[in-house]
Amino acid sequence: MIAVLAGWFSARAISQRVKRLEQAAEQVAAGDFSTPIVVDSDDELGQLAVAFNDMQAQLAQFDRARKQFIATASHELRTPLFSLGGFVELLEDEELDEETRRRFLAQVREQVERLGKLSVDLLDLSRLESGSLELRPEPVDLSELARSVSSEFEPVLAQHDSRLEVRLASRPVEALCDPVRVAQIIRILIDNALTHTTPGTDVIVSATRDDGFARLAVADHGSGIERASLSRIFEPFYTSDDAQGSGLGLAIASELAERMDGRLGVESRPGRTVFALELQA
Numbered sequence: 001m002i003a004v005l006a007g008w009f010s011a012r013a014i015s016q017r018v019k020r021l022e023q024a025a026e027q028v029a030a031g032d033f034s035t036p037i038v039v040d041s042d043d044e045l046g047q048l049a050v051a052f053n054d055m056q057a058q059l060a061q062f063d064r065a066r067k068q069f070i071a072t073a074s075h076e077l078r079t080p081l082f083s084l085g086g087f088v089e090l091l092e093d094e095e096l097d098e099e100t101r102r103r104f105l106a107q108v109r110e111q112v113e114r115l116g117k118l119s120v121d122l123l124d125l126s127r128l129e130s131g132s133l134e135l136r137p138e139p140v141d142l143s144e145l146a147r148s149v150s151s152e153f154e155p156v157l158a159q160h161d162s163r164l165e166v167r168l169a170s171r172p173v174e175a176l177c178d179p180v181r182v183a184q185i186i187r188i189l190i191d192n193a194l195t196h197t198t199p200g201t202d203v204i205v206s207a208t209r210d211d212g213f214a215r216l217a218v219a220d221h222g223s224g225i226e227r228a229s230l231s232r233i234f235e236p237f238y239t240s241d242d243a244q245g246s247g248l249g250l251a252i253a254s255e256l257a258e259r260m261d262g263r264l265g266v267e268s269r270p271g272r273t274v275f276a277l278e279l280q281a
Contacts, residue, residue, distance in 0.1 A: 024052060033060035077118065080111040087111070121248040125236060128255045135178040135259055142175055142182070142207045142216050142279075143168040149186040150205050153194070161199045164190070167206040175214035175279040177260045182216070182277070185256055185264070188249040189218035189275045197222030209281055217276040225268040233266055253277075 024037050033056050037049040087108045091101065127133035150166050157164050175182075186205070193203045197220050204219045225233065232238045234254040237247040250264075257264040262279040 021049065021052065024056070028056055028059060031063070033057075033063060077115070080115050080118070083111050084108060084115075118248070121252060124252050125248055125255070128252065128259070133259070135181060137176050137178050137260065139174055140177050140179045140182065142173045142214050144172075145179060145183055146186060146205050146207045146216060149183050150190065152187070153190055156191075156194060157203075160194050160201075162194065162197075162201055162203060164203045164205065167204060169208050171209075173207045173209050173214050173216075173281070175281055177262070177279050181256045181260065182279075185253045185277055186216065186218070188253045189277075192249055192275070193218055193220040193222070193273070212281055213278045214281040215276055215278050217274055219272065219274040221272055224270045224273055225266070230266065230268060234264070250275075 020037055024035065027033075027035060036053045036056060039046050039049045039053070087104050090096070091104055091108075096104075124133065147166055147168065150164055153164060190203060190205065193201075197203075201220055201222050204217075206215075206217045206219070208215050208217075229238075234250050235247075236251040238251075254264045257277055257279075260279060262277060265276050265278070267274045267276075
């Protein structure tokens with residue numbers, strides 16, 4: 001009888017602990033990550049409770065990041081849409097002179113381009129975070145890729161009154177990577193250099209090999225990045241107070257570099273900022 005009672009109480013205690021785990025799992029499934037399980041032993045169920053609490057904490061962090069992402073993305077989309085609505089109303093005025101109408105249309109075109117770029121950036125970032133972005137690595141000559149991408153910016157450089165210098169090693173700088181995504185990183189870095197510097201600021205693109213790494217760098221002689229911003233420069237949607245853009249480009253570039261087993265770093269001081277992509281050679 002004592003053995004039966006002891007077995008019953010033991011089974012009942014285990015059943016209650018399993019029930020707590022079940023209830024906690026139902027709360028997590030419903031999106032409630034606020035109540036961790038009380039760990040009252042070091043046995044298998046206690047270890048399971050510890051693992052469950054760790055999982056719950058990670059899910060809570062992901063949920064906060066997702067909500068922040070949605071809120072920030074909505075804000076970024078709302079601004080150009082609101083601007084477009086305002087310009088459409090102004091363009092409906094039949095008494096507008098032709099010069100003002102052309103100026104408004106140029107602003108509309110600019111906002112449409114901003115929306116298009118933002119939508120592409122959001123899609124890329126979403127694919128990266130979900131792991132669904134497919135990479136196709138192959139041997140790539142970074143020197144040729146840097147030269148090809150840099151030539152695309154000639155019209156923008158003319159408008160910016162800047163000069164882009166391409167400095168390449170005498171030998172090919174090869175790396176195993178996805179050429180399409182590396183080209184995307186180069187475009188982001190050059191565009192970033194031109195966007196956040198004053199007109200007339202020159203940009204230097206270089207490709208070198210060092211200690212088994214292929215290094216592709218984009219440098220400018222602008223005012224530099226504030227020290228407080230350097231630690232957050234690769235966060236999605238982060239921009240300094242006077243910065244333009246959505247703050248997605250560098251986050252995407254950094255994530256792409258990591259997916260190719262590389263690294264994107266930055267060094268900045270007044271008068272010189274260098275973003276460097278390092279890949280396995």
